[in-house]
Amino acid sequence: MSEPLEAALLNGQAVDPAASGLSVLDRGLHFGDGLFETLACRGGRVRFLQLHLERLAHGCERLRILAPDAGLLRAECEQLARACDQALLKILVTRGPATARGYAPQGNERPTRIVLRYGWPALDPRHAVEGIAVRLANVQLGENPLLAGVKHLNRLELVMARAELADPAVFELLLFSSSGQLVSGSMSNVFIVQDGRLRTPRLDRCGVAGIMRRVVLRAARAAGREPEEAALTRTDLESAQEVFLTNARIGILPVRHLESRQLAPGPITRELQALIAPSLEEAADA
């Protein structure tokens, strides 16, 4: 069993998640017409809250959803984070209940915002040290520049990808796009190191531009590296000396097993793990 849901706010009101009052007309349900964020809380604080709120606002702009007041969302996140030493928050923002039938937004929708707090998922501490096992997904990601990078609610491809993953020893799946480009993990971004160069897939045709990806790119630049966002292929992945995954929950996890290939967590992975360690992260967010 996974981490339990501990609290839920629907438009700011605490709701019983089992019998909560979401409208059956919500466009988030009907079309996946909305966005989400997953945030890590530690010591009663939300990490990188400002970056998450910025991405959410940017996503609203991309989908032309009226962004909820950032101060309100910030307050709701802080309210749910306050009581916990470690927890995960999930924010969902949708265009709101439909004001007319059909796909077309009418412009008069009032967005729905939901903030959920989950218990902190146990993460084997050896993963960050020794590395994880990763497989290549059979599911490929459809390409759409209009939605690329946005953390929207159309996630059925990832549901199908995760349904593939039966082996509990495999931590994550790496996905390619329908045109064969490396994109990301199912719940993480991916970086590779080739001959000392740090590279990550450019997310202009699909994928989600993760906050930890952004933090890592920023930390690498500040350290004098020149990380590259590029179109990467399977060959690039196979020729990499280091591969690591990032997200808000896992931070940076080195890949040790990539299908049948063995890798060792390398020096650049270690350097970046140290650079994004919690104390520095907090400073970076301030």
Added chain:
Amino acid sequence: MSEPLEAALLNGQAVDPAASGLSVLDRGLHFGDGLFETLACRGGRVRFLQLHLERLAHGCERLRILAPDAGLLRAECEQLARACDQALLKILVTRGPATARGYAPQGNERPTRIVLRYGWPALDPRHAVEGIAVRLANVQLGENPLLAGVKHLNRLELVMARAELADPAVFELLLFSSSGQLVSGSMSNVFIVQDGRLRTPRLDRCGVAGIMRRVVLRAARAAGREPEEAALTRTDLESAQEVFLTNARIGILPVRHLESRQLAPGPITRELQALIAPSLEEAADA
């Protein structure tokens, strides 16, 4: 303003759609992890109900969602249709409230079923006779064979496409896939006639396999035509002598204006309109 919502059932219980009790954990909301159907009612009966229920069951199988009892869904649809001369029903089935955090289905989810009745949307009767105006969308559809043909809840691409359509004189947008294949309208399937041959896009990489599309293919076959499901390009569309659109609500509508090109509703379109007229449809469904 569009057709009003008249009634809503959530797991069989009538709910106030403005304050209805959908769980904020529903995977339909979080991931678009579910399916829908749009059905036409006339004279208190649901047209092609059996075909819709079959497609829904097939979609559940594709997504590995436990299909709701078909008898129950049938009864709920009939209950909502009984009182109305003309109406639209929408069925939504999701994998249900999440039983764990994250994308992976756990296998113990209990599906959510929602049946909504909307007023019948006014349709200009001249559309079926004189034809409609259609534009080509800028939005392209991502390709994913795993989801192709399925009427799932990941519909953000179509939301974005419809948001493009500002001109009320344009009835529909035609969409191409990211690899340049003709796929469908934003809410309809498309057929073309080239040198007497009836053709419609093969839906093996994206698009929704519509019930009216299936009815038209069946009627054409029964009439001795050999309709072809094929990979069609923009050139095919541009060289077609007849183009028409189909869905449960509109039946068959000929295209008169395709961007700047003028077309006339042709003999094969007329023949098929006659073949799928209500009385025969009812017989076909029996």
